[in-house]
Amino acid sequence: MGGYGFYVWSSYIIFFVTISYVFIVNLMKLNEKKKKLINLEKHSDQSS
C-alpha cells in the first residue's frame, strides 16, 4: 500500500465494522420486536 497501509486499512476496517454493527443491532431489535408482537397478538386473541 505504498506506506499508506495503516491509513487505508484502518479506514476500511472502521467502515465495515460500523456498518456491520449497525446491521446486527437493527436485526436483533427487529427480531425482538417481532417476538413481542406475536406475544401481544396471542394475548389480545385470548382476551377477545
Add this chain to the structure above:
Amino acid sequence: MKPLYDLINRDLKIAFFTSSNFLFTASFFILIVVLIPFIFGSDSEQLRIIFKGIIWISISLSILLTLERIFYSDYEDGSLDLILQRYESLEIIICAKYIAHWVINCLPLIVILPFLSLLFQLTFSDIFPILINLVIGSMGMVFVATFVSALTLGAKRTIFLKGIILIPLLVPFIIFGVDPHSWPILIALSMMSFVISIYASAYGLRLYGE
C-alpha cells in the same frame, strides 16, 4: 399596539423585579471577558484579536443559557396558557417576546461593549463595525432562539437538547458577524430567520395550546 406594549412591559417587569436579568447578563459578559487575559496572557496585540471573538462566544452562550426564559418559564408556571387565552394573535405574543428578550439579554452586552473595549485598548472606531454586526446578529439569534424555545417546550433533558438544536443554527450568524464587512448578509439572514421564526414559533405554540 396595546397588547404588544402590555406583553413587553410584563416581561421587562418580571426581568427587572424578580431575578435582575439586566445585571445578570452584563456581569456574565464581564466575567467571561475577565477570564481572557488569565488564559491567553497579557500581550495586548493578541488580546485585541481574541476579544473580538469572545464577544460572539459570550453572546451565543448567554442566548443559550437564557433560552428557557423565553417560553419555558411561562409554560412551567402556567402563565403561557393565560397569555394564549387572553391575546388572540400569536404573532403579537411572539413579537413581544422577541423585543423583550432582546432588550433583557442582548442590549446590556451591546451597551457595555464600548466600555469593555477600553480595557483592551480598542478605540470606538475599531469597535463600531463590530457593534453594528452585534446589533443585527443578536436580533437574528434571538429570532432563532425563540422558535427553538417554542418548539422544544415539551421536551425532557432540555438544555443539552436545545444546545444541540440551537448552536448549528447560530453558526451562520457567527461566521458573518465576525467579518466586519458582511453586515448586508447579516441583515438578509436576520430577516429570513424572522420570517421562519414567526411561522415556526406560532406552530410550536399552537401545538402546546391544544
Add this chain to the structure above:
Amino acid sequence: MYLKLKKSYFDVLDRFTPFLIIMTIVSFIIGSYFALYGSPPDYIQGDSMRIMYVHVPSAWWALMSYSVLAVSCTIWFITRNPFFNLIAKSIAPIGAVFTLIALVTGSIWGKPTWGVWWVWDARLTSMLLLFFLYLAYIFLWQAISNKDLASKISAALAMIGFINVPIIKFSVDWWNTLHQPASISKLSSPSIDESMLIPLFIMAFASLCFLITMFSVRLRIEFIESRISRLRQKIYD
C-alpha cells in the same frame, strides 16, 4: 400513532430483505476488491486515495439521507400521512452513521494528505454541522414522550434544518475563503481518472444497497412498534 397500513406491506419488505442483504454483501466484496487491488494508485496521492472509495460514498448518502428526511417531512406537512414521518424517523440514524463514517474516514484521509488529522476545511466543517443536525433530530424524538407531538415537532425541525443546510454550506465556504490559505484544498482534484470511477461507483452502489437494507429493516421496526402500541391500547381498554 395510528397507521392505516395493511400487514401485507411489511410482509413484502420481509421477503425482499434477504435478497437485499445478499446484494449488499456481494457488491461490497466486488467493490472492495476493485478499490484495494483492482485499481491503480493515484499518481499524486499514491495509495492513500483508496480511502476515497469509502469516504465519498458515505458523504453522498449522508447528504442524500438528509434530503430524503427533509422531503418526507415536507410531504408529511402537506398530506399529514404518518407514513412519511416514519420514513424520516427510520432514515435519520442511518444518515447519522454515514455522516460519522464520512467524518472519521475524512479525518484519516487527511493525515497522510495534509499531515494533520483535522483541518477546518469547508467540507469537513459543514459535514460536522450536518452531523449535529442529525443528532438534534434523533434526540428530539427521544426527548418528547408524546409520540404524536414528537412527530410534529421533529418534522418542523427537519424542515428548518434543511433550509439551514445550504446557508451553512454558503457561510462556511465564505468563512473558509477568508481564513484559510488556498493550498489547503488539495483534495479537490478537478478530474478523476476513469479507472477510479469504476470502484467508486461499485462502492457507492454497495453502500446504497446497505442503506436500503437498513432502511427497510428500520421501517419494519417502526411498523411493528406502532402495531404494538395499538394492540396495547386495545388490550388495556
